[in-house]
Amino acid sequence: MIYPKPWIEYLIHFHREQDYFECHEVLEEHWKAEGMKGDLWPGLIQLAVALYHQRRGNMNGAKKMITSGLRKLEKEESAIKELGIQTQPLFELIRERKQKIEQQKPFEPISLPLTTELLQKCLFEANATDEDWYSQAMTDDSIVHKHSLRDRTSVIDERNKQKLKKNRIL
Numbered sequence: 001m002i003y004p005k006p007w008i009e010y011l012i013h014f015h016r017e018q019d020y021f022e023c024h025e026v027l028e029e030h031w032k033a034e035g036m037k038g039d040l041w042p043g044l045i046q047l048a049v050a051l052y053h054q055r056r057g058n059m060n061g062a063k064k065m066i067t068s069g070l071r072k073l074e075k076e077e078s079a080i081k082e083l084g085i086q087t088q089p090l091f092e093l094i095r096e097r098k099q100k101i102e103q104q105k106p107f108e109p110i111s112l113p114l115t116t117e118l119l120q121k122c123l124f125e126a127n128a129t130d131e132d133w134y135s136q137a138m139t140d141d142s143i144v145h146k147h148s149l150r151d152r153t154s155v156i157d158e159r160n161k162q163k164l165k166k167n168r169i170l
Contacts, residue, residue, distance in 0.1 A: 006030035023048035040079045043072030055107035084118030
């Protein structure tokens with residue numbers, strides 16, 4: 001099976017680095033660049049954002065994102081299977097995490113239920129082994145608070161460029 005490169009990158013950021021902000025960035029860029037329809041990519045993005053919020057203690061944001069993400073992903077069961085994810089374990093995992101968020105439980109990393117084929121592809125791409133694929137909870141501020149620590153110049157420039165472009169069309 002050939003998986004989209006951004007999907008593999010998402011999984012590496014998700015499992016190995018627990019950089020959920022980067023998961024969001026990688027898939028959002030892919031989703032928008034490809035002009036994809038449906039709820040698959042937005043649902044996966046929202047799952048990562050929910051974990052990002054939970055780890056930072058923003059339980060309201062986490063609950064909102066995980067609820068929306070689960071709703072979207074439940075509509076995309078066949079597409080999820082094609083991406084190499086075991087659907088029923090995934091939905092159980094998300095529901096359990098949603099419950100923990102609602103109970104204000106502290107963040108713990110999760111592992112998505114990947115098929116053996118997809119896991120092997122990810123390990124190869126990440127130059128990783130099973131032992132170092134699933135790490136302990138990351139607490140490094142550069143990952144935990146990434147959105148507030150990064151240089152946003154390019155994001156702001158692009159946003160302004162799009163506004164100008166939109167205003168010229170109207």
